Amino acid sequence: MKLMFLGPPGAGKGTQARIIAEKLGIAHISTGDMLREQVKNGTALGLKAKEYMDAGQYVPDGVIIDMVKERVNKPDAREGFILDGFPRTAAQAETLDGFASLDAVINIGVPDEMLIDRICGRRVCTDCGATYHESMLHDKEKCPVCSGSMYVRDDDKEETVRTRINVYKEKTQPLIDYYAKKGILHEIDGTGTIDEIADKVMAAIEALK
Ligand code: AMP
Numbered sequence: 001m002k003l004m005f006l007g008p009p010g011a012g013k014g015t016q017a018r019i020i021a022e023k024l025g026i027a028h029i030s031t032g033d034m035l036r037e038q039v040k041n042g043t044a045l046g047l048k049a050k051e052y053m054d055a056g057q058y059v060p061d062g063v064i065i066d067m068v069k070e071r072v073n074k075p076d077a078r079e080g081f082i083l084d085g086f087p088r089t090a091a092q093a094e095t096l097d098g099f100a101s102l103d104a105v106i107n108i109g110v111p112d113e114m115l116i117d118r119i120c121g122r123r124v125c126t127d128c129g130a131t132y133h134e135s136m137l138h139d140k141e142k143c144p145v146c147s148g149s150m151y152v153r154d155d156d157k158e159e160t161v162r163t164r165i166n167v168y169k170e171k172t173q174p175l176i177d178y179y180a181k182k183g184i185l186h187e188i189d190g191t192g193t194i195d196e197i198a199d200k201v202m203a204a205i206e207a208l209k
Helices: 011-024 031-040 043-055 061-072 090-101 112-120 156-170 174-182 195-207
Strands: 002-006 026-031 081-084 104-109 122-126 130-135 185-189
Touching: 002 011, 002 174, 011 026, 011 104, 011 122, 011 130, 026 061, 026 112, 031 043, 031 061, 031 081, 031 104, 043 061, 061 090, 081 112, 081 195, 090 195, 112 122, 112 156, 130 185, 156 174
Parallel strands: 002 081, 002 104, 026 081, 104 185
Antiparallel strands: 122 130
């Protein structure tokens, strides 16, 4: 099964993509995670991408498209995948149509005012990549799953978050129509607990079978 999760920054698409990919036994392909890995390793691509990411802007299409094309051909994606954070622009969506056919697009909707609060309290595990709101953590420095150290993403500062939401509205929101016209869009209410949302996403996916 080939799925794509769509939603503004803070909608919880990364968290949901991780959970659902594990339940379905398919690959979780997050372009944001792949870019952060490049930044962490100090590669040329990572250094270039960091400038855009820290400013809340999108990394150029060419770089992203090459990265995803290579990733979907890896063995763990043979049974299917969830694309998380890709495509984000019309050019990316059109290119994706040329090399993969999506079964469904899950659009996770959350009101704007909740997005800022969710992102500004976000903590990510350096080791396993799990994401939490700081209010859920007993120890803000330590991952409750793997004990790795937690960090705040460089692009999770309030000013950058506002830019990211605006860039999303301008460049990515039009993809909602693009996939609605193809008849593969499924709208999910992204408010509520992580488990409640995961149940709704799973129900939408089960209905496809
Ligand atoms: P995310 O982890 O999905 O929120 O992505 C973090 C940042 O990585 C974004 O704000 C962009 O700067 C960059 N990024 C991730 N995916 C893409 C993409 N498909 N196109 C362009 N930039 C991306």
